[in-house]
Amino acid sequence: MSLTDCSTATAELDSDCRSATALPIAQRFILAIDLPMRHAGQRRVFLRVEVVGSPQSPAVWVAGGISAGQHVLRNALDVSEGWWQSLADQRGALDPGRYRLLACDWVGAEGDIDAPIDTADQADAIALALDALGIARLHAFVGASYGGMVGLQFAARHAARLKRLVVLSAADRPNPFASAFRALQRQVVALGQLQCADELGLALARQLAMLSYRTPEEFAERFAGPVALEHGRARCSAEEYLQVCGQRYVQRWNSTAFLRLSESIDLHQINPGDVAVPTTLFAVEQDWLAPAEQICALRDALPNAAGCEVIASKYGHDAFLKEPARVDAVLTRAFES
């Protein structure tokens, strides 16, 4: 099929014609799970899981940031871009022809749980999902950002369920500066809620969070234009981009989900000594949410560290999404080791 044929035939796919030829098979499950939550008590949660690839292939669990979910990559069931489409498009490690890729929406993502949610709760939910799906052991758990924290909990609590762990841009506990910034974001949401302006507060908190995912270097390149005066107020060149991010976010998320998942990052804490499986780490020099020094210290504290790749990237914390070639190389090495 030529490029022209492809973009004519399936409009949704014109940005990446390679996928159009053979979209991987996929299944979705809504699993009713009785979850003993650390702070929220026993809850019945409905875990939404998407599985891409053949049931015969080795299973790989894939987990991302607090705004990521079950839809990791374009597939026959859902042709829209997944949250880790950039990595899937590398056609390397995240290969649904070779692995069975599983991911879920986070517990609390619907805003139905207004209580503290621990990364241990997420890890336990995933273990129960694997029970329900009849998967005894994962070839790998790959987690980035919040997903990396959950991966560490999963390895600490369910060591027999995975052969290896890959943790990108996450550590054994939150960074105090990042925690302070998230606490202020939650206060912005609360300020909005206080006055029935939920969406304004949530959109603003998301915009603040966006800044912590990126870096001054990237913004200096992207938004070099001068500050304009509009209606007697300064308007900075990044404001429109950030507003769009905020508006898009409130269409999919609600305040409770944001508050409780943001908080969950700050409550995260594991003992590195409890993570016995071979663990590959990935850090970004410019990431100030999960600083490279902290991730390197985690490597030193792990009983079975399989390496820690530190890269430089103007994308900071978001490098796991924006530097797919670098990430793919790390995953490929980890999966084959």
Added chain:
Amino acid sequence: MSLTDCSTATAELDSDCRSATALPIAQRFILAIDLPMRHAGQRRVFLRVEVVGSPQSPAVWVAGGISAGQHVLRNALDVSEGWWQSLADQRGALDPGRYRLLACDWVGAEGDIDAPIDTADQADAIALALDALGIARLHAFVGASYGGMVGLQFAARHAARLKRLVVLSAADRPNPFASAFRALQRQVVALGQLQCADELGLALARQLAMLSYRTPEEFAERFAGPVALEHGRARCSAEEYLQVCGQRYVQRWNSTAFLRLSESIDLHQINPGDVAVPTTLFAVEQDWLAPAEQICALRDALPNAAGCEVIASKYGHDAFLKEPARVDAVLTRAFES
């Protein structure tokens, strides 16, 4: 006078007894100035100026961040700590026995001007203040943060009024990432104003701003404690400190002053080629409001750069306040060159 005598005699001074023996003489002026403002039209402003030291000494103008003002250092008129007390306590460059130190409250600091305020307006107000005080030429203009931007404008617009300029942690234009962060802080204030919760919004914006003045390194040291659960919510270890900062801020400032001075940073722009006087620059590797790369690029663009000292400091943008020995060395060299 012994340490014990001192702390008994003057309670306000017990933290720095050396100053108690001979507080420098000082005067305060409220100067009525007719200021042609760039965006706000012709305004009569009342500029509050504090002058410390002998009228016979060479005059040095001292300017700090948007929350700094006329009271730079403890003196006979006002024994409270000044905003640059840390530097004055070095008893080096900022010596009122050797120089006549002048500083003012910013135009707009009282929240009386609800219109865009340009750094050029501040520079012109200072030039008019020098006229009123009969000072033809400054030995030096020393500006840090916003004060550094105003210093650059002053040198560009009133070259005959100063012999040398020292700019700390400021550049010829704002950094786009920092501008985006300030724009969001202003939206937090606006969210508060929306429903008569001005102080909540302002305190929250100030807390966000505080994060941009410091670094992950410093917070990791200071707030290493675990995140606690209080009343069903996570409470991070830096939250109390930040709240105190926010509450203290709203006691002295109002929303209009914050909005217009924050905005003034983003409107700042000068042509480096217009700054003809010898200019010494100071930058901090960890400062993401005024990145060292941007300040080094300014040095390269200045016709008469007298050097650019780049230091490493966990205090980031606030290093000009928290690393007084390093700053004093830079000022001493600049003043004597």
